[in-house]
Amino acid sequence: MKILLALLLCLPLAAHAEWLDFDHEFEQDKSWVEIAARLPPYPKAANLIPFDVSSATRNKFFIDADSISVGTDKVVRYTVVIEAAGGAKNISYEGLRCETGERRLYAYGHDDGSWSKARNVQWENIRVRSLLSYHKALYEDYFCPDGINVRSAKEAVERLRRRTY
Template structure:
């Protein structure tokens, strides 16, 4: 037995955390409340890409980080022609997924989204704003920001400090 590699016989007292994996509960999303309508004075524009058209903003007053790890925020997109789209969304940083909770109406009320499924955040040339928010502002390295203030600071700085530029 002296010829067997040491890896087969770890040092006495070595502790492994295999059981910890079994103790983990499956992820569960917390109940979400719709925020107030966005206000112009709290909108923070953010950079998407050189080919992005329109103005992309997040209402800094609506950013939250839930106990479930989801970063939630109100997104406002104003197209070049002036059309304005408002949505309440969430990002799961660890899985790189997004969810649309509701659309904003012109009167400031919300219309709940028909689909409540999580979908993959795709990093493509067109409609890249979700990938930008995920990769460059709210989920650096796939890890969620810790506070709303951290998200506001990342938006105002043009990117999270943990993202290489």
């Protein structure tokens, strides 16, 4: 009887130890690895979705719907087109990491439809950027609402189309 009682008292301890092992495995620091980004086709005007950044800017901002992807690394990649009030256009292919609130520039688009690799390819924090930052708008309003990744390109396109101005 004493042996049975001793075994019954040990069961909760064994279960607790097993749970601690599970927690340790689950919370283990698994290093994040970025997948290789592939340049999308050059954006077409028919695929551009406007998005709002701020009423304080005269620039117009667009995302190329066909360029949006959500990688297995959870990076939302997209082509952004910025039209200045004077008509000049800036085109870039970028990535946004919701988990850390960072953005990365991969390439610049040129008028002839070609891409050139960006020189500064480091991840940069976007949370502290100004209200005029389109990165901040994409992070907060479209691709990472409440810091949570959109799950697919389709979801990202739907969010952009719902919140256009």
